[in-house]
Amino acid sequence: MKRSNRLVVLTEYFLENPRKHIQLPYFVELCDTTKSSISEDLDIIHEVFQTKGLGYLERTTGAGGGVKYIATSSAESSREFISTLQKKLEDPARILPGGYLYMSDILGDPSMVREIGRVFASCFAHLEIDAIVTVATKGIPLAYATASFLNVPVVIARRDPKVTEGSSVSINYVSGSSRKIQTMVLPKRSLPDGSNVCIIDDFMKAGGTITGIKSLLEEFSATVQAVGVLAEADDEEDERVITDYTSLLKISPVDIQNHHVSVLPGNYQME
Amino acid sequence: MKRSNRLVVLTEYFLENPRKHIQLPYFVELCDTTKSSISEDLDIIHEVFQTKGLGYLERTTGAGGGVKYIATSSAESSREFISTLQKKLEDPARILPGGYLYMSDILGDPSMVREIGRVFASCFAHLEIDAIVTVATKGIPLAYATASFLNVPVVIARRDPKVTEGSSVSINYVSGSSRKIQTMVLPKRSLPDGSNVCIIDDFMKAGGTITGIKSLLEEFSATVQAVGVLAEADDEEDERVITDYTSLLKISPVDIQNHHVSVLPGNYQME
Numbered sequence: 001m002k003r004s005n006r007l008v009v010l011t012e013y014f015l016e017n018p019r020k021h022i023q024l025p026y027f028v029e030l031c032d033t034t035k036s037s038i039s040e041d042l043d044i045i046h047e048v049f050q051t052k053g054l055g056y057l058e059r060t061t062g063a064g065g066g067v068k069y070i071a072t073s074s075a076e077s078s079r080e081f082i083s084t085l086q087k088k089l090e091d092p093a094r095i096l097p098g099g100y101l102y103m104s105d106i107l108g109d110p111s112m113v114r115e116i117g118r119v120f121a122s123c124f125a126h127l128e129i130d131a132i133v134t135v136a137t138k139g140i141p142l143a144y145a146t147a148s149f150l151n152v153p154v155v156i157a158r159r160d161p162k163v164t165e166g167s168s169v170s171i172n173y174v175s176g177s178s179r180k181i182q183t184m185v186l187p188k189r190s191l192p193d194g195s196n197v198c199i200i201d202d203f204m205k206a207g208g209t210i211t212g213i214k215s216l217l218e219e220f221s222a223t224v225q226a227v228g229v230l231a232e233a234d235d236e237e238d239e240r241v242i243t244d245y246t247s248l249l250k251i252s253p254v255d256i257q258n259h260h261v262s263v264l265p266g267n268y269q270m271e
Numbered sequence: 272m273k274r275s276n277r278l279v280v281l282t283e284y285f286l287e288n289p290r291k292h293i294q295l296p297y298f299v300e301l302c303d304t305t306k307s308s309i310s311e312d313l314d315i316i317h318e319v320f321q322t323k324g325l326g327y328l329e330r331t332t333g334a335g336g337g338v339k340y341i342a343t344s345s346a347e348s349s350r351e352f353i354s355t356l357q358k359k360l361e362d363p364a365r366i367l368p369g370g371y372l373y374m375s376d377i378l379g380d381p382s383m384v385r386e387i388g389r390v391f392a393s394c395f396a397h398l399e400i401d402a403i404v405t406v407a408t409k410g411i412p413l414a415y416a417t418a419s420f421l422n423v424p425v426v427i428a429r430r431d432p433k434v435t436e437g438s439s440v441s442i443n444y445v446s447g448s449s450r451k452i453q454t455m456v457l458p459k460r461s462l463p464d465g466s467n468v469c470i471i472d473d474f475m476k477a478g479g480t481i482t483g484i485k486s487l488l489e490e491f492s493a494t495v496q497a498v499g500v501l502a503e504a505d506d507e508e509d510e511r512v513i514t515d516y517t518s519l520l521k522i523s524p525v526d527i528q529n530h531h532v533s534v535l536p537g538n539y540q541m542e
Contacts, residue, residue, distance in 0.1 A: 004278055008319040011282040017382070048279040096437040104436055104461055108426060110419035111288070137407045137429065141415050148381035155379060158408065165375055166367040190375055 001031045006041050014045065014057070014069035018121075019151035023066040042067055053077045071149040072122040073115075075270040081115050082248055086263045089231075089251065094261065099254040101261060103231075107141060107202060116248065117145020120200065120228045123246050123268055124150070127225045130195040131155050135184060135213055139201040142230060146200050155197075157213055161185045169219045173212035184212050186220070194221045204229040207242040214242075232266060272302045277312050285316065285328070285340035289392075290422035294337040313338055324348045342420040343393040344386075346541040352386050353519055357534045360502075360522065365532065370525040372532060374502075378412060378473060387519065388416020391471060391499045394517050394539055395421070398496045401466040402426050406455060406484055410472040413501060417471050426468075428484055432456045440490045444483035455483050457491070465492045475500040478513040485513075503537060 027038045046057040053074030059067045094102040134143035135157045147154045161168050165187035175182050227245035234252040247266030298309045317328040324345030330338045365373040405414035406428045418425045432439050436458035446453050498516035505523040518537030525532050
């Protein structure tokens with residue numbers, strides 16, 4: 001296979017398989033070429049990925065050595081993207097009765113969701129994560145987007161057990177903002193004991209739901225390595241029951257009288 | 272930019288932006304090169320995508336002409352992938368009390384989910400689709416995967432209205448298999464009137480849920496262009512209330528006594 005064709009094949013392979021460790025002989029056979037040619041191809045791809053802020057190729061040498069694509073978002077493009085989100089969310093047309101903010105269109109846009117996932121994956125790139133955990137419903141697309149870049153499965157906790165998932169573990173917890181008692185369940189099969197997990201959700205007020213997931217995860221002896229939320233409510237900081245989390249956005253209480261919303265960048269930090 | 276670098280840049284761009292119409296001058300500037308060089312690059316990428324069964328580049332000439340990546344899955348790789356799914360699902364360890372089949376691990380695997388989306392996008396590649404509609408919860412990842420290849424938004428109907436989504440339209444419908452009355456709601460803002468939609472779900476028994484979504488969509492004057500389900504129950508065909516759908520798999524009733532599951536390919540047809 002010619003270099004030009006190989007570059008297309010390899011680029012596609014890396015983008016579709018982030019964090020998958022591949023030994024060079026696999027590519028040598030796939031592209032019907034030599035090891036040194038593949039090695040040069042990888043140099044080119046690595047350079048372009050770095051320049052474009054898409055991440056990098058991590059190469060290891062020696063027996064069992066190979067290459068792995070680590071997908072990240074550069075600090076600059078993350079900042080730009082988050083500022084786009086801010087502007088979108090500050091549109092007063094989003095204000096709903098009760099001072100809520102309409103966000104379903106953003107969460108319904110696959111490319112926007114994918115970009116959010118890329119930013120989370122960047123923030124958590126240095127952590128050991130075996131699975132992404134979220135709670136139905138709105139966090140689901142964000143959880144998948146993040147998981148696809150980290151190459152790990154998604155586990156979904158629910159408010160109501162489903163007969164099609166077998167036996168499950170459930171807990172009751174007190175919702176932080178409404179002070180209501182709620183239930184959350186996770187099928188027993190869905191998460192191996194002792195996993196390292198990252199919790200992803202769309203929105204955090206006082207943090208009751210996240211605390212609920214954490215208690216549920218204790219039953220699975222899981223270690224919570226990170227918590228990522230797209231947006232946090234800016235006014236709940238005093239009430240907040242969790243402190244260790246990453247948010248991409250901070251939303252102030254809606255000023256209903258003046259029809260105004262203020263959205264700030266969250267506390268996220270790039271690796 | 273050199274050809275080798277351009278090929279990486281362009282390949283990444285197409286894969287991240289399927290079905291986006293791009294005029295050549297955009298790439299000329301992005302890669303700081305000439306129109307004829309870009310044109311040759313596109314030939315190379317088109318050829319590799321076709322050979323690898325990843326789809327093709329659709330080029331239009333004249334004023335406003337440009338290029339668009341149509342992501343498809345070749346008939347052969349779809350068949351192979353569906354046969355892998357079959358084998359996975361036929362594992363007797365999946366049998367749950369009540370004769371249900373555990374599928375959450377498959378629906379929790381981002382790369383598997385993405386591949387399912389690719390197959391659906393292939394089946395529906397020739398249709399005009401403005402949005403993917405699904406109902407919470409299990410169909411959501413499949414809906415996003417399909418939507419990402421078709422470059423359209425996802426709209427999620429729910430069993431319970433959420434205050435954070437504003438005013439919504441709701442209907443009551445009779446569930447096909449359990450004959451229970453159920454409710455389904457869709458926020459008014461989520462779908463423009465008169466849209467062409469594709470319904471995606473994970474599993475179909477008698478088809479009551481799909482019929483429910485269809486009735487709800489009538490309130491939005493939407494045209495249902497296609498219905499795609501990952502799996503259909505093989506024993507419900509006589510009871511089925513809908514006939515026009517695409518399934519990737521057909522699951523026979525679980526033989527609890529002999530601990531046996533039989534899974535067949537669905538009725539899907541590649542374009």
